[in-house]
Amino acid sequence: MKIMIIGGGGREHALGWALAKSEGGRDFYFLPGNGGTISIGHNIKGLKDHDSIIDFAKKERIEFTVVGPEKPLVDGIVDRFDEEGLSIFGPSKEASQLEGSKAFAKEVMQNANVPTAAFEIFDDFNAAKRYIEKKGAPFVIKADGLAGGKGVVVCSNKREGIEALEILMLERKFGESGEIVIIEDCLSGIEVSVLALVSGDKILPFIPSQDHKQIYDKDKGPNTGGMGAYAPVPFISGKDTTRINKEIFTPTINELKKRGIEYKGVLYAGLMLTKEGPEVLEFNVRFGDPETQAILPLLNEDFLELLLRTNEGSLPDKLDWNNQYALAVVLASGGYPGTYEKGFEIVIRENDCILFHAGTKIEDRVLYTTGGRVLSVIGVSDDLEGAKQKAYQCIKRISFKNMFYRKDIGDKGIKPL
Ligand code: AMP
Ligand code: GLY
Numbered sequence: 162m163k164i165m166i167i168g169g170g171g172r173e174h175a176l177g178w179a180l181a182k183s184e185g186g187r188d189f190y191f192l193p194g195n196g197g198t199i200s201i202g203h204n205i206k207g208l209k210d211h212d213s214i215i216d217f218a219k220k221e222r223i224e225f226t227v228v229g230p231e232k233p234l235v236d237g238i239v240d241r242f243d244e245e246g247l248s249i250f251g252p253s254k255e256a257s258q259l260e261g262s263k264a265f266a267k268e269v270m271q272n273a274n275v276p277t278a279a280f281e282i283f284d285d286f287n288a289a290k291r292y293i294e295k296k297g298a299p300f301v302i303k304a305d306g307l308a309g310g311k312g313v314v315v316c317s318n319k320r321e322g323i324e325a326l327e328i329l330m331l332e333r334k335f336g337e338s339g340e341i342v343i344i345e346d347c348l349s350g351i352e353v354s355v356l357a358l359v360s361g362d363k364i365l366p367f368i369p370s371q372d373h374k375q376i377y378d379k380d381k382g383p384n385t386g387g388m389g390a391y392a393p394v395p396f397i398s399g400k401d402t403t404r405i406n407k408e409i410f411t412p413t414i415n416e417l418k419k420r421g422i423e424y425k426g427v428l429y430a431g432l433m434l435t436k437e438g439p440e441v442l443e444f445n446v447r448f449g450d451p452e453t454q455a456i457l458p459l460l461n462e463d464f465l466e467l468l469l470r471t472n473e474g475s476l477p478d479k480l481d482w483n484n485q486y487a488l489a490v491v492l493a494s495g496g497y498p499g500t501y502e503k504g505f506e507i508v509i510r511e512n513d514c515i516l517f518h519a520g521t522k523i524e525d526r527v528l529y530t531t532g533g534r535v536l537s538v539i540g541v542s543d544d545l546e547g548a549k550q551k552a553y554q555c556i557k558r559i560s561f562k563n564m565f566y567r568k569d570i571g572d573k574g575i576k577p578l
Contacts, residue, residue: 162465163222165190167214167238168229169198171491171519171537172450176227176464177201178517179457183465190221196528197518197536211241218247226250227468231447235261235307239426250468252426252446256417259428259444263343264305266444273416275409276440280345286330289342293322299347304329306338310386315347350435351573352442353394354452355405359424360471364410366402368393368459368482370452371574376498378569385498386534389570390455391488391545396574397434405432405439413444425471454489454517454537488548488571489537490556494520495563497533505530505562514555515539530561545574 162185166173174197180186181201189202192214198204208214211233218226226242226249228234237254251257258265270277278301283289293300302325304312312335314325322344329339352374357366370392376382409432414424429445429452457464461481470476494501507521507528517539520532538559540551549571556566 162224163188165223165226167192169193169195170450171517172448172453173229174198174517175454175457179464183463185465195518196521196523211238215245231260234446252424255422256424257446260446262305263303264341269416273412275412278345278348280343282343284341289326293319301345301347303343304335304338305341308335308338312338348433348435348440350433353432354449356427356429357410358471359428360476361474363476365476367456369397370455372452373570378567383498387451388567389490390451391571391574392455451489451491451537454539455487458487458515458539458541459483485541485543486545486548487539487541488552489539490552490566490570491534492536492564492566493534494530495565503530507561510558512555512558545571
């Protein structure tokens with residue numbers, strides 16, 4: 162089968178890697194791909210709008226497309242492919258509102274009684290400001306629309322809150338995304354990510370994983386796209402898993418159905434494990450990055466078949482995992498998530514970890530940095546500590562100028578509080 166993968170990050174390299182191990186995977190096309198995906202298939206640059214992607218898919222007779230990032234999904238690429246009779250993995254434009262509009266997601270959760278922080282929605286700056294002035298800190302302000310992970314501010318006092326409102330609603334730093342804001346209560350606990358394949362009524366969760374969003378050790382500093390992840394999460398109990406399925410995934414999918422929206426694809430629940438139980442921080446309508454890099458190496462299934470079966474509505478009842486742990490450490494360009502230099506040569510000496518590329522390119526057989534998150538290094542072992550040791554051993558064999566990475570990925574799983 163000829164397969165196209167939209168995106169060029171570590172997640173897309175991991176998706177391609179898993180699909181290439183599948184029996185039915187043949188020719189691979191990455192739009193635009195990176196220095197790692199080139200060893201799996203072709204990197205195709207410059208196809209930005211849906212029309213040119215569809216033209217390309219037709220010309221190359223692509224038989225199956227997998228979408229990595231949220232933007233094309235929220236913009237309706239799946240609906241466009243469906244109209245053209247082209248096969249694609251991911252939710253429709255309407256279903257993608259679960260990520261594309263946080264207000265929509267909150268209303269769905271409220272109607273379905275899904276545990277999530279109490280909230281108010283505002284489209285007027287002065288009304289939002291008055292609300293903050295009455296409300297006690299801490300609270301969380303969120304831009305309604307997509308903001309590349311930067312539209313959420315956890316505020317510890319009113320001044321921070323008003324500043325965030327000004328940036329989102331008046332300065333419009335994230336454009337239309339800040340037209341509407343959600344102000345919600347601050348939840349405390351431990352964050353985990355649970356991704357599930359969803360097809361009709363069937364919901365098939367992957368093993369839980371944990372991201373490390375802040376740039377520095379001990380979760381200090383600004384948020385990033387994610388500095389590392391591991392799977393599975395040892396402190397999630399069977400009871401938690403049952404509650405996540407029963408109280409979160411099932412009612413959310415049912416509520417969408419009531420509204421005439423069928424969800425098909427992967428649904429990612431960003432959760433806070435609070436004292437009262439799991440609560441939803443956000444939904445994403447795609448695979449997580451870097452969670453995917455830690456999850457897929459442990460999957461004992463034909464990944465292509467699984468995605469095709471999601472589309473056909475014939476998902477199996479359970480997934481087979483190898484009983485190991487995988488831990489992904491992201492190597493970033495120093496300065497990320499702020500400004501950073503790129504174009505440095507990357508030297509990788511032989512090591513026995515899986516490497517997924519993100520901001521890399523190959524020119525004349527030399528690998529260079531091209532982005533903030535450059536590589537993820539995945540250690541797999543029988544226990545989490547072993548997976549951590551392995552990943553960090555491999556990192557010693559990789560170098561580029563200004564390389565930066567967190568040293569504590571996995572610690573919350575190894576030594577739970
Ligand atoms: P989101 O994009 O909504 O997941 O928010 C990004 C990050 O902000 C989350 O990963 C949490 O660390 C934090 N966050 C979001 N909502 C809340 C909340 N209600 N309480 C505490 N932290 C939150
Ligand atoms: N790891 C966070 C995300 O994919 O949104």
